[in-house]
Amino acid sequence: xxxxSVLSILDATIRLSTPLLLACLAxxxxxxxxxxxxxxEGKMLAAAFAAGAVAAITGSAWLGxxxxxxxxxxxxxxxxxxxxTLKGNQLIAGVAINMLAAGMTTFLGQTWFSQxxxxxxxxxxxxxxxxxxxxxxxxxxxxxxxxxxADLISGHYILVYIAFIMVGVTAYxxxxxxxxxxxxxxxxxxxxxxxxxxxxxxxxxxxxxxxGxxxxxxGAYFSIAQGSGFGxxxxxxxxxxxxxxxxxxxxxxVPAMFTCLLFGFLDALQIRLQGAQxxxxxxxxxxxxxxxxxxxxxxxxxxxxxxxxxxxGGVPYTKER
Amino acid sequence: xxxxRPETAAATVPANGWAIELEKINKRFGAVHANKDIDLKxxxxxxxxxxxxxxxGKSTLMSILYGFYTADSGVIRVNxxxxxxxxxxxxxxxxxxMVHQHFMLVENFSVLENVILGAEDSGFIKPSLDxxxxxxxxxxxxxxxxxxxxAIIEDISVGQQxxxxxxxxLYRGAETLILDEPxxxxxxxxxxxxxxxLETLREQGKTVILITHKLREIMAITDNVSVMRQxxxxxxxxxxxxxxxxxxxxxxxxRVLLRVDKTPANPGATLLEVQNLVVAxxxxxxxxxxxxxxxxxxxxxxxxxxxxxxxxxxxxSVSGMRDQKSGNVLLxxxxxxLKGDDGAARAREAGLAHVPEDRQRMGLVTTFAEWENxxxxxxxxxxYGAGPFLDISAAxxxxxxxxxxxxxRPANINLxxxxxxxxxxxxxxxxxxxxxxxxxxxxxxxxxxxxIGAIEFIHNEIIKMRDEGKAILLVSVELDEIRSxxxxxxxxFDGVIVGEADPATxxxxxLGLMMAGIGKDAPRGLGIAEQxxxx
Numbered sequence: 001x002x003x004x005s006v007l008s009i010l011d012a013t014i015r016l017s018t019p020l021l022l023a024c025l026a027x028x029x030x031x032x033x034x035x036x037x038x039x040x041e042g043k044m045l046a047a048a049f050a051a052g053a054v055a056a057i058t059g060s061a062w063l064g065x066x067x068x069x070x071x072x073x074x075x076x077x078x079x080x081x082x083x084x085t086l087k088g089n090q091l092i093a094g095v096a097i098n099m100l101a102a103g104m105t106t107f108l109g110q111t112w113f114s115q116x117x118x119x120x121x122x123x124x125x126x127x128x129x130x131x132x133x134x135x136x137x138x139x140x141x142x143x144x145x146x147x148x149x150a151d152l153i154s155g156h157y158i159l160v161y162i163a164f165i166m167v168g169v170t171a172y173x174x175x176x177x178x179x180x181x182x183x184x185x186x187x188x189x190x191x192x193x194x195x196x197x198x199x200x201x202x203x204x205x206x207x208x209x210x211x212g213x214x215x216x217x218x219g220a221y222f223s224i225a226q227g228s229g230f231g232x233x234x235x236x237x238x239x240x241x242x243x244x245x246x247x248x249x250x251x252x253x254v255p256a257m258f259t260c261l262l263f264g265f266l267d268a269l270q271i272r273l274q275g276a277q278x279x280x281x282x283x284x285x286x287x288x289x290x291x292x293x294x295x296x297x298x299x300x301x302x303x304x305x306x307x308x309x310x311x312x313g314g315v316p317y318t319k320e321r
Numbered sequence: 322x323x324x325x326r327p328e329t330a331a332a333t334v335p336a337n338g339w340a341i342e343l344e345k346i347n348k349r350f351g352a353v354h355a356n357k358d359i360d361l362k363x364x365x366x367x368x369x370x371x372x373x374x375x376x377x378g379k380s381t382l383m384s385i386l387y388g389f390y391t392a393d394s395g396v397i398r399v400n401x402x403x404x405x406x407x408x409x410x411x412x413x414x415x416x417x418x419m420v421h422q423h424f425m426l427v428e429n430f431s432v433l434e435n436v437i438l439g440a441e442d443s444g445f446i447k448p449s450l451d452x453x454x455x456x457x458x459x460x461x462x463x464x465x466x467x468x469x470x471x472a473i474i475e476d477i478s479v480g481q482q483x484x485x486x487x488x489x490x491l492y493r494g495a496e497t498l499i500l501d502e503p504x505x506x507x508x509x510x511x512x513x514x515x516x517x518x519l520e521t522l523r524e525q526g527k528t529v530i531l532i533t534h535k536l537r538e539i540m541a542i543t544d545n546v547s548v549m550r551q552x553x554x555x556x557x558x559x560x561x562x563x564x565x566x567x568x569x570x571x572x573x574x575x576r577v578l579l580r581v582d583k584t585p586a587n588p589g590a591t592l593l594e595v596q597n598l599v600v601a602x603x604x605x606x607x608x609x610x611x612x613x614x615x616x617x618x619x620x621x622x623x624x625x626x627x628x629x630x631x632x633x634x635x636x637x638s639v640s641g642m643r644d645q646k647s648g649n650v651l652l653x654x655x656x657x658x659l660k661g662d663d664g665a666a667r668a669r670e671a672g673l674a675h676v677p678e679d680r681q682r683m684g685l686v687t688t689f690a691e692w693e694n695x696x697x698x699x700x701x702x703x704x705y706g707a708g709p710f711l712d713i714s715a716a717x718x719x720x721x722x723x724x725x726x727x728x729x730r731p732a733n734i735n736l737x738x739x740x741x742x743x744x745x746x747x748x749x750x751x752x753x754x755x756x757x758x759x760x761x762x763x764x765x766x767x768x769x770x771x772x773i774g775a776i777e778f779i780h781n782e783i784i785k786m787r788d789e790g791k792a793i794l795l796v797s798v799e800l801d802e803i804r805s806x807x808x809x810x811x812x813x814f815d816g817v818i819v820g821e822a823d824p825a826t827x828x829x830x831x832l833g834l835m836m837a838g839i840g841k842d843a844p845r846g847l848g849i850a851e852q853x854x855x856x
Contacts, residue, residue, distance in 0.1 A: 178441040181437070182439070184430070196425070198410075
């Protein structure tokens with residue numbers, strides 16, 4: 001394998017891990033605040049649909065993104081009302097969101113566009129274009145580092161850069177700011193937060209809002225950056241894999257990034273390996289496609305050890321006894 | 322005496338004024354009237370005790386003062402000014418800090434992070450952390466409250482965690498500090514340290530409100546004491562003008578015997594024999610080292626010792642919960658087979674009943690209804706149903722009988738067990754084990770966290786069992802309890818029985834020395850016990 005094919009696998013790795021990473025960080029906020037979020041998948045799917053639909057109609061990727069964010073945010077808030085204000089079961093609230101999103105996107109897609117649930121192909125400007133970083137072309141001829149900068153680092157959608165910047169931002173927010181301190185505390189011991197005179201409900205809603213926005217970015221990435229238009233169930237369980245990555249990373253932002261890169265790499269490899277032969281027999285494409293999911297199961301079941309999440313996770317906070 | 326109304330022990334305004342005045346405070350939780358027209362005045366610069374049985378409304382009252390609950394009606398004055406305290410932040414701003422019974426700490430945070438949580442100076446925490454570090458340093462010296470600011474909470478001892486709670490309150494500028502049952506989780510040494518800290522706080526002009534049900538603590542450290550019973554404030558007196566007996570009577574509403582009345586033992590044949598028992602803990606460390614003793618019918622043998630010297634492992638092993646490495650337990654001359662997960666079931670079948678040390682973790686399934694717990698461990702017994710089926714009406718009948726015999730309140734067999742008070746939960750466990758008419762009763766910490774009234778009842782039941790000719794093995798960290806109940810005392814230190822004492826003649830000092838491993842047969846001054854040698 002030469003350097004260019006290595007680079008192309010790594011390049012695909014970055015592209016494929018971006019939505020995972022955004023979703024994973026989205027989950028990190030609510031889970032750190034003590035809310036299980038199994039509804040990442042639904043929020044992403046709803047955002048992907050909204051972004052695809054609006055971008056197709058308006059021809060503006062930015063308006064599409066805005067729509068994706070708005071839909072994901074309102075879905076997150078709906079889930080927040082169920083889990084925080086109404087003190088409902090968080091798993092059920094999340095599953096409900098997933099089912100709602102799966103059903104609604106197909107139904108509305110068919111009703112509005114009559115293309116079997118798909119949104120129309122995006123017109124010019126409806127899709128984000130790759131960004132060429134400064135001097136990428138000039139430096140491309142520098143040995144080794146040149147191609148890495150020009151092919152691997154440069155030339156991605158803006159959402160990719162946002163995702164990776166968010167890792168650092170999240171780590172900083174989590175460990176260096178008042179908000180992060182309180183958010184981590186509310187996921188561990190909400191009563192301690194309450195007795196310190198801080199509103200548990202307000203904190204949890206703030207976390208849910210951030211979760212909604214990040215999941216919105218992830219969703220939009222599917223339909224108006226990586227893809228051109230929305231297709232049925234286009235998130236394909238990535239919300240669950242992001243959740244698995246979050247657990248594997250023990251709810252920490254930087255390990256979350258590496259875990260998502262690992263999952264992205266497997267996905268890239270999987271695409272690359274399609275049609276590969278083993279001992280003269282072509283490996284069924286389904287078997288190869290199953291690899292990332294298989295690995296998820298193996299990692300979670302076997303290698304992770306005891307993953308201790310935020311202690312108050314999944315428990316609605318009730319003040320009166 | 323029963324009808325005594327609140328005494329106005331300190332009716333005249335004290336020299337330093339009132340720190341806290343509560344007037345006609347009312348609070349209901351559904352049908353429960355937790356606080357009824359409560360009046361309370363606390364003089365500045367004093368330690369004010371509030372006593373009462375579990376459920377008397379002490380914690381509710383303090384949670385109202387701290388703004389955690391809002392009173393349904395009533396007036397709160399802080400430093401003479403009326404305030405409607407709406408939340409904890411408001412209370413903190415008024416200089417009221419609280420150390421809760423269950424600590425309000427984030428376990429995976431450092432001491433510093435816990436101290437600044439909710440009291441951060443700005444959006445970024447670095448400056449707050451730096452300021453807190455300096456401030457803690459100062460407070461540590463002023464009040465002798467040493468804690469490593471960078472230690473993680475889950476790594477430090479319970480006593481240290483409590484210090485963090487106190488530091489948290491002081492860092493927020495607390496002038497009045499409320500402590501809710503602060504010694505319940507502490508070792509005697511840690512409790513002594515805490516009291517020294519409280520005395521220093523008083524010297525510095527702070528006001529301390531101490532909620533407890535331990536009368537000894539009230540007598541030792543408070544200036545004034547208020548007594549609550551069933552949601553009402555029944556008396557406020559100067560500590561120097563009262564006695565534990567009077568306080569106990571006020572708390573319970575009737576005369577209580579603080580000492581146990583019993584006749585001398587009349588031991589018969591040997592029922593339980595423990596031979597060369599060796600037991601390891603979960604980590605594989607040997608905690609019981611070649612222990613042998615026997616108990617005869619009609620005899621209570623008490624195991625005394627500082628907690629963590631192998632008593633728990635001994636108890637768990639004899640009752641079949643924990644496998645022994647070697648040795649034998651004989652019941653009426655026959656060796657019990659205690660190995661394996663069903664050891665405890667076989668021990669019960671053979672006639673050895675067990676009241677575990679920790680009733681909530683080992684004695685009850687707290688989410689079960691009372692009647693389900695009333696047969697737990699005996700559910701396979703033929704009288705509660707044949708084969709795989711439960712005879713629910715028989716079980717419920719037994720439960721109702723237990724409730725009647727042991728005066729469990731509320732007398733409701735369908736109530737979830739977690740909704741009973743500690744004392745009543747203990748009665749449920751005791752009734753279950755005692756009513757199976759075992760030959761041997763093994764009982765750990767019979768009155769931990771139990772009200773005075775219930776303690777008296779439980780002690781009498783244990784004596785009654787003895788007088789019926791049963792053999793009783795009693796393990797307790799309360800030396801007073803061992804001394805008043807046991808007919809023979811065995812002292813355990815570092816997994817070894819270091820001596821035997823006659824409760825009638827042994828002094829507390831002698832027992833204390835043996836418990837510290839400085840007894841007659843003990844290995845000398847090794848300091849092996851976790852708590853280290855006694856002072």
